[in-house]
Amino acid sequence: MGSFSIWHWLIVLGIVVLVFGTRKLRDAGGDLGSAVKNFKQAMKDGEAEGEKKASDALSQDKTPKA
Template sequence: MGSFSIWHWLIVLAIVVMIFGTKKLKNIGTDLGSAVKGFKDGMKDGNAEDAAKPAPTSQQVAHNSAAKEGQTIDVQAKEKP
């Protein structure tokens, strides 16, 4: 019962084709493919933007290293208007 044989999958596929029709399944496949392509392109653009960001300044690097060492850093807080 845990795994299905090839015949089970062929029967399921035949039922799905009879219910939805080949045209509808083709449209669903096309939509899914374009969504995956758009997602991949978006991920590439996001990685390109991350690479284009400038390196952190020395002050930011010093702040991060001091925080990792457990030291206290004094910061001037400003109130919101």
């Protein structure tokens, strides 16, 4: 009684498709995919920016002070 079988999930999926329709589900899936893609790109940009700041800080520390 605590776990769901594959048949339970298929029935739930069928009801969701009937309620929302395939077009709305496809649009929601596309929106979710683009959100994940944008998030990953932002994470890469943030890491690259952090590495650049770190290398700039190291290069400034190595310059001789007069």
